[in-house]
Amino acid sequence: MSTHPEQSNDDGSKLHPEPVAHDDDAMLRDGRRLDHAEAASKPLRSRPEEQPRGAKIRGNRPVDQVEAAARFIAAPEHEKMHDERLWDLRQKRDQEMHGIPEWEELRTLASAIKEHTLTHLDEYLEQFEANARSNGIHVHWARDAAEHNRIVHGILSDHGAKSLIKSKSMLTEECGFRPYMASVGIEVIETDLGERIQQLDNENPSHVVVPAVHKLRTDVAEVFARTLGTDPGNSDVHYLAEAQREANRPLILAADAGMTGANFVVAETGSFVVCTNEGNADLSANVPKLHIASIGIEKLIPRLGDLAVFIRLLSRSALGSPITQYTSHFRGPRAGGELHVVLVDNGRSERLGMAEFWTSLKCIRCGACMNTCPVYRRSGGLSYGATYSGPIGLIIDPTFNARKYSNLPFASTLNGSCSNVCPVKINIHEQIYAWRRELVNQHEVPLAKKIAMKAAGALLSRPAAYRAAIAAAHVALAHLPRFVIYNRLNAWGKHREVPHPPKQTFHSWYKANRGGNHE
Numbered sequence: 001m002s003t004h005p006e007q008s009n010d011d012g013s014k015l016h017p018e019p020v021a022h023d024d025d026a027m028l029r030d031g032r033r034l035d036h037a038e039a040a041s042k043p044l045r046s047r048p049e050e051q052p053r054g055a056k057i058r059g060n061r062p063v064d065q066v067e068a069a070a071r072f073i074a075a076p077e078h079e080k081m082h083d084e085r086l087w088d089l090r091q092k093r094d095q096e097m098h099g100i101p102e103w104e105e106l107r108t109l110a111s112a113i114k115e116h117t118l119t120h121l122d123e124y125l126e127q128f129e130a131n132a133r134s135n136g137i138h139v140h141w142a143r144d145a146a147e148h149n150r151i152v153h154g155i156l157s158d159h160g161a162k163s164l165i166k167s168k169s170m171l172t173e174e175c176g177f178r179p180y181m182a183s184v185g186i187e188v189i190e191t192d193l194g195e196r197i198q199q200l201d202n203e204n205p206s207h208v209v210v211p212a213v214h215k216l217r218t219d220v221a222e223v224f225a226r227t228l229g230t231d232p233g234n235s236d237v238h239y240l241a242e243a244q245r246e247a248n249r250p251l252i253l254a255a256d257a258g259m260t261g262a263n264f265v266v267a268e269t270g271s272f273v274v275c276t277n278e279g280n281a282d283l284s285a286n287v288p289k290l291h292i293a294s295i296g297i298e299k300l301i302p303r304l305g306d307l308a309v310f311i312r313l314l315s316r317s318a319l320g321s322p323i324t325q326y327t328s329h330f331r332g333p334r335a336g337g338e339l340h341v342v343l344v345d346n347g348r349s350e351r352l353g354m355a356e357f358w359t360s361l362k363c364i365r366c367g368a369c370m371n372t373c374p375v376y377r378r379s380g381g382l383s384y385g386a387t388y389s390g391p392i393g394l395i396i397d398p399t400f401n402a403r404k405y406s407n408l409p410f411a412s413t414l415n416g417s418c419s420n421v422c423p424v425k426i427n428i429h430e431q432i433y434a435w436r437r438e439l440v441n442q443h444e445v446p447l448a449k450k451i452a453m454k455a456a457g458a459l460l461s462r463p464a465a466y467r468a469a470i471a472a473a474h475v476a477l478a479h480l481p482r483f484v485i486y487n488r489l490n491a492w493g494k495h496r497e498v499p500h501p502p503k504q505t506f507h508s509w510y511k512a513n514r515g516g517n518h519e
């Protein structure tokens with residue numbers, strides 16, 4: 001969301017009681033949808049569509065992504081907005097990519113640097129630790145989420161800190177950090193606008209880059225009215241952003257400690273880099289005297305010179321912009337302050353040992369695979385019921401809990417688009433397919449699905465039976481009553497229509513016109 005120059009109202013406050021975005025050029029472009037159509041001001045409907053909520057979590061039972069996705073699809077305004085907004089990002093990414101002739105070389109280089117680092121991770125971690133310590137940084141190691149949370153709590157307790165401002169970090173989501181802090185009585189305030197919206201709504205981020213991308217303006221207006229006391233009938237983005245800023249800034253200024261993650265960690269310099277578009281990481285790192293950075297061990301790169309490769313790829317892949325507004329380097333504590341880095345494993349070493357899945361550790365969390373995925377775009381990130389959603393989530397989440405996330409690798413068309421856009425060339429769709437096989441081997445696939453797949457396999461491996469079935473289906477599709485195909489028992493028939501069967505199959509056409517015989 002963008003901000004608007006401050007205006008004073010009669011009561012001296014700086015809120016905007018009425019929509020102020022009357023920039024016609026920004027609102028309409030050739031009469032078509034805007035770059036960020038949702039950001040335009042328009043009158044509210046009397047009853048906004050209710051926001052569909054995410055997957056229901058029932059302990060360790062497999063998350064039912066299909067059920068949650070169906071609820072998202074059943075909210076047409078949300079589904080349309082989500083699909084268009086993310087496709088818009090994908091198109092902008094393509095435009096940026098076409099402006100860089102050496103794009104494929106950059107991807108190859110980025111992939112090679114990551115693979116080299118991951119295969120020498122122990123050396124680079126030790127190099128980083130030594131250099132960071134000599135820069136005056138305190139370095140801690142956390143085996144898992146619980147240890148991470150305990151370490152951070154310990155640092156905060158040592159400083160008597162009772163409040164923490166925090167910039168967006170998927171690692172802390174992984175660690176269940178906010179609920180843990182709440183349980184020990186430390187207030188956490190998110191400084192990223194989207195993440196703050198999600199925090200106020202008690203929801204997880206639905207996207208690794210744009211955490212509240214699944215929400216309409218009217219959803220945000222409802223959340224802010226409930227939590228900040230804004231006008232529930234005013235969903236003007238400038239009004240909402242300003243109201244949030246006015247509520248959050250005093251908390252930021254009064255916070256005892258700040259927390260960031262890191263996008264990249266440079267072994268040779270003992271420094272790390274955080275990329276944001278709101279400058280919120282800089283607030284978290286520089287306003288309080290105590291700065292804690294929680295960093296996954298896979299974020300290492302060897303040299304500062306390698307950084308340029310990733311910086312050129314990251315924002316272009318994520319948002320279709322040449323660079324993030326802020327690319328902040330942290331090399332030591334601020335004057336008079338303290339800087340702690342917590343290096344977190346939380347399953348990464350184990351993943352590094354998985355022959356088919358270790359390259360998922362190359363991920364730089366750009367979200368491009370999510371933006372391009374037809375399943376993600378139409379089902380919303382919260383339908384996955386996991387920290388990571390979209391294609392990257394399908395291959396990471398089962399490494400945390402194969403049973404709980406056993407349905408996720410099936411939420412893909414395997415079209416390969418995710419792999420094509422990935423800036424570090426992860427073979428995402430192949431890993432999704434490999435996970436399906438792995439889950440069958442681990443007996444984590446429901447019996448009904450197993451039987452259906454066995455039957456399909458038997459049919460597809462017998463050409464004569466397959467052709468007979470196709471011929472029968474052609475006749476049946478033309479004559480069956482509609483309710484036989486579109487009913488509650490046939491999930492495939494939900495939200496889609498079977499195309500009319502062609503008069504002639506490709507096989508019979510080929511036989512007639514080319515005379516081939518491929519029985």
Ligand code: SF4
Pocket residue numbers: 362363364365366367368369370392418421422423424425426428
């Ligand atoms: S898997 Fe690739 S495309 Fe997806 S978020 Fe990670 S780096 Fe980006």
